[in-house]
Amino acid sequence: MAAADxxxxxxxxxxxxxxxxxxxxxxxxxxxxxTDGLPVVVPTPERVARMVAATCLDADLTLGNMGPGFGVxxxxxxAIAAVMAGCLPEVMPVVVAATRAVLDPAFDLTEMQAxxxxxxxxxxxxxxxxxxxxxxxxxxxxxxxxxxxxxxIGRALRLAMINIGGGRVGVSDMALLGHPGKFTFCLAENxxxxxxxxxxxxxxxxxxQSVVTVVGAEPPHSVLGVxxxxxxxxxxxxxxxxxxxxxxxxxxNASLRGGAAVVVxxxxxxxxLAASGxxxxxxxxxxxxxxxxxxxxxxxxxxxxxxxxxxxxxCFASPDDVLIMVAGxxxxxxxxxxxxxxxxxxxxxxxxxxxxxxxxxxxxxx
Amino acid sequence: MLARRGVPAIALVxxxxxxxxxxxxxxxxxxxxxxxxxxxxxxxxxxxxxTRVATGIVVDLLAAWQRPT
Numbered sequence: 290m291a292a293a294d295x296x297x298x299x300x301x302x303x304x305x306x307x308x309x310x311x312x313x314x315x316x317x318x319x320x321x322x323x324t325d326g327l328p329v330v331v332p333t334p335e336r337v338a339r340m341v342a343a344t345c346l347d348a349d350l351t352l353g354n355m356g357p358g359f360g361v362x363x364x365x366x367x368a369i370a371a372v373m374a375g376c377l378p379e380v381m382p383v384v385v386a387a388t389r390a391v392l393d394p395a396f397d398l399t400e401m402q403a404x405x406x407x408x409x410x411x412x413x414x415x416x417x418x419x420x421x422x423x424x425x426x427x428x429x430x431x432x433x434x435x436x437x438x439x440x441x442i443g444r445a446l447r448l449a450m451i452n453i454g455g456g457r458v459g460v461s462d463m464a465l466l467g468h469p470g471k472f473t474f475c476l477a478e479n480x481x482x483x484x485x486x487x488x489x490x491x492x493x494x495x496x497x498q499s500v501v502t503v504v505g506a507e508p509p510h511s512v513l514g515v516x517x518x519x520x521x522x523x524x525x526x527x528x529x530x531x532x533x534x535x536x537x538x539x540x541x542n543a544s545l546r547g548g549a550a551v552v553v554x555x556x557x558x559x560x561x562l563a564a565s566g567x568x569x570x571x572x573x574x575x576x577x578x579x580x581x582x583x584x585x586x587x588x589x590x591x592x593x594x595x596x597x598x599x600x601x602x603x604c605f606a607s608p609d610d611v612l613i614m615v616a617g618x619x620x621x622x623x624x625x626x627x628x629x630x631x632x633x634x635x636x637x638x639x640x641x642x643x644x645x646x647x648x649x650x651x652x653x654x655x
Numbered sequence: 656m657l658a659r660r661g662v663p664a665i666a667l668v669x670x671x672x673x674x675x676x677x678x679x680x681x682x683x684x685x686x687x688x689x690x691x692x693x694x695x696x697x698x699x700x701x702x703x704x705x706t707r708v709a710t711g712i713v714v715d716l717l718a719a720w721q722r723p724t
Contacts (some may be wrong), residue, residue, distance in 0.1 A: 358678070455678070
């Protein structure tokens with residue numbers, strides 16, 4: 290086989306490695322702690338060149354320095370991570386956009402990688418890229434196994450964070466337990482089954498634009514919502530359940546407050562809210578108003594002490610910090626993803642437009 | 656950041672985070688930035704213990720301040 294190119298590690302060494310065969314190369318990548326613990330596709334020069342070509346960008350183009358190791362994130366190094374993750378070339382525009390998003394200083398990637406909290410970057414895709422870039426799942430089990438584009442896009446970003454950013458467990462990634470989304474954490478919005486305007490339109494983009502939104506998030510917390518078309522209180526009760534799930538006193542949202550968090554409505558729940566007159570913005574506002582704890586309630590728990598029993602402490606500084614999206618299958622369960630709420634920018638969501646019009650010719654498959 | 660600006664600074668790092676402290680120091684180009692090791696945990700360990708820890712590191716702190724970097 291050709292030389293196995295593992296020139297992605299900011300440490301301990303940069304350079305090209307060789308191996309006798311794929312199996313040996315894989316073991317060497319594991320030994321160098323360049324993997325996420327699962328087998329990877331060996332990033333041979335030919336495979337990497339094909340992935341670089343899919344970006345229509347120069348291999349040497351620098352997207353930024355990735356913390357906490359501050360390795361230079363070039364297109365080539367990102368392509369190596371994408372090869373290792375098992376990406377098909379057509380997902381590269383999303384991988385590049387998601388990487389640009391986490392490299393935005395407002396995302397606080399350095400601090401996020403280093404925290405003891407379990408947070409991980411959730412990648413949300415809107416617009417035509419959902420179909421054009423590998424078919425990113427937004428329906429039943431979108432965050433579960435079996436969706437190649439979702440699995441590999443999120444994994445590519447994670448492998449970049451490990452090998453370019455230097456986020457290594459127990460050394461520079463200090464998450465006390467971590468969460469499964471630290472392997473991969475990517476889904477699309479189910480715009481077709483949503484009664485609301487898409488998330489990216491709410492964030493100021495045009496509907497026909499492709500956009501990736503990245504936000505640090507805990508794993509999905511399931512929210513049971515039993516509704517009834519004959520019950521006029523269904524929508525209000527559902528909103529209360531979603532808000533209280535985000536405001537549960539174990540979350541940083543209850544104690545630190547002020548960060549962005551995610552609400553994933555299943556299409557059926559979204560329809561219940563829309564039928565009662567809600568829009569995306571009014572849902573966000575309703576959750577913002579309801580996601581709160583009294584000082585007395587917090588004082589009964591191990592939350593950060595507040596010392597003012599009578600005051601109510603809202604979890605969010607603004608309705609804009611409650612990201613509403615529609616995804617998953619229809620049924621009883623929606624989900625919320627509380628967040629870390631720390632770092633200099635307090636857990637901001639960052640959105641980047643995806644360039645989905647690459648016309649570059651790909652080299653033949655290696 | 657204070658050390659980079661020439662302000663005398665010592666990082667107090669608990670033993671569970673010592674490796675991370677090394678990593679960050681190297682990453683920001685300050686591999687020799689003074690550090691003093693604390694037992695873990697300190698936060699939430701009570702006033703008596705924190706007083707004991709603070710008293711116990713005085714000598715190390717003074718030595719770190721006086722060490723040329």
